[in-house]
Amino acid sequence: MLIVQKYGGTSVGSIERIQNVAAKVAKTRSEGNDVVVVVSAMSGETDRLVSLAHQITGTPSEREMDVLLSSGERVTIALLAIALNNLGYPARAFTGRQAGIVTNSVHTKARIERVNGERVLEALKHGVIPVIAGFQGISEGADVTTLGRGGSDLTAVAIAAAIKADLCDIYTDVDGVYTTDPNIVSEARKLDKISYEEMLELASLGAKVLQSRSVEYAAKYGVKLRVVSTFKDGSGTLLTEEDKDMEKVVVSGVTYDRNQAKVTIVGVPDKPGIAAKIFGTIANANIVVDMIIQNVSQESLTDISFTVPRSDINKTNEIMKSITKEIGAKEYELKEDIAKVSIVGVGMKSHSGVAAKMFTVLAGEGINIMMISTSEIKISCVIDAKYTELAVRTLHKAFELENSHKGT
């Protein structure tokens, strides 16, 4: 098999851990596989570099920040290649440029435009293990770029797609994707398999195992992606195309997000162009609106509710002050202590009554639902934040997630 393995900052956080990673890579190689390794900067290193820049100014140039931050992974690739050579496994450090990662020139959050896997394949052909710097690439203008949050995962997936790897293993500090947060529900169960689509919903809903971009890229190019633990053995969770087994299971996971705030504008004149006015202004301020609900109009007045990231609450408040007057609405309310609780599953497509069951389960615990939004494979409810754990636990039990047989 041709396997891409990606190790994050915690997995390479010390010389001892780098040697541990080298041993894992060597084992995979000695079992007859071809291996390509992608690594992040040693944990703490990126923070150290950012803090150096911030001692000079709070607003450093993004191009220069990319040069600064990309130095972190260079240290790790060199050290890991040295450790592999030391174990008798020929290895070679490749920067993002050398690995052929070409991006656009949007510094600090560049998008991959193409991957030229030739040099990596050439190394493999000579029995050499390529050790690639994650998170970084090079623009058409030959500038160093970085890929933003979760960038190293994306590098691994993109390389896997370019060299047509059989498997892309993302090594992390959790041992897979769970039916829900094990810190809240002790019965949470590790999933053996999950579809790209479900994982995308989970990622966008706040499960932090994989960034959406990596999952989207993997889905687009059909990369078999697996989440595994660096620190304990196990088969992890495999991301693949939907299959029949998956459809038998109605709900695959329960997730929650406590980083949203709710805005309600009361007494909005119900006439064309008002919603466009409100959300246009918010979008111009680079605030991402998640859910939007408009109540049924009464006496030509309506209420509009929506959610925004809690970190944007001050900016949102400023905008609301002026826009409420401008559109002639009565008033607005901000509510921060809310949570979004969601159930996700490809089986929903073929099973009816899932939403009703969710509402009934929540009502049974006396939990009031403030907002609802649904997609083909997801139902989300905004509730009072204090009920988060109760809602997650009750839904997990009601949909029998602790003992379903997904992917077996």
Add this chain to the structure above:
Amino acid sequence: MLIVQKYGGTSVGSIERIQNVAAKVAKTRSEGNDVVVVVSAMSGETDRLVSLAHQITGTPSEREMDVLLSSGERVTIALLAIALNNLGYPARAFTGRQAGIVTNSVHTKARIERVNGERVLEALKHGVIPVIAGFQGISEGADVTTLGRGGSDLTAVAIAAAIKADLCDIYTDVDGVYTTDPNIVSEARKLDKISYEEMLELASLGAKVLQSRSVEYAAKYGVKLRVVSTFKDGSGTLLTEEDKDMEKVVVSGVTYDRNQAKVTIVGVPDKPGIAAKIFGTIANANIVVDMIIQNVSQESLTDISFTVPRSDINKTNEIMKSITKEIGAKEYELKEDIAKVSIVGVGMKSHSGVAAKMFTVLAGEGINIMMISTSEIKISCVIDAKYTELAVRTLHKAFELENSHKGT
């Protein structure tokens, strides 16, 4: 003027010092000059990186070490560019590759093959200050290389040559080149000017201000090179072509080297091929021989003396054991506590009696001369190490270096 300024590790050893450098660069720019900056890694950083690699193995691959070490300068160029931007001076960080430094592929001590200054000139044209990573380049095979000891100085000189700069300022922690070591002779005087040739002799004789390679490169391309202090104002020492002023001064400097050891082979059969045998064997062991003296033959037997770096004394001893037998010599002696004291000056070319004066001065202090070697602009004597300071002080005074008027 178009000026290249190079700042070493101590000059950029902290955020405060980087900001100090930014202020100096900004000042030069605001005085109407175009400025290109070359920097080293922050002091201590290279040692930190080397020690990480050495925790894995004492013999890391040189290609990987270059990837590792070259990350150090990337941090400095980014931080200095950010600091300049913050002062309102547009600046851009360039890695060795981006600055067009193309080298051969001898990792850890690559030689510059050519410099493509286009991108640097393009930046200057747009009023941007290029901040270039010293010490690093890129091979034809697109691998990262480093230039070895004194590599950042070499980068500065090579860039200056490529963009035809009017001046290349090497900022360091001393304020110029002195007539001798001020730690030994308090009357040592800073030279305003010195010829490339003299500087080359000084550098190869152990004066540590500039590496020979940078001086050679500057001489070859006629780069006006100046050594100046980062920490105090002053005009430093300018390296240029020889001029008439210089020739008036017989001796420009006195220097010494205590890192040599002396080997004497006694009773060597005086026949063809013997010297080739001895020095061929030593060269094969990568030991660099400095001075060689052969005594007048007596009864077909001769004595041969030579000096080697003191760090190679054990290797040399092993070789001597076997070769003495092989060539049928009587015996050999090793002497470690020696020093080489030298006087340097382009004026020697046109003044006679300089050597005689040197020998007389040393004899006057009861200092025995063990070996002598001369070049057109230099006379070196090997003496007992314990007389080093006495010899340097006496020669400095005898040639009136404390009050000559060089370069005025």
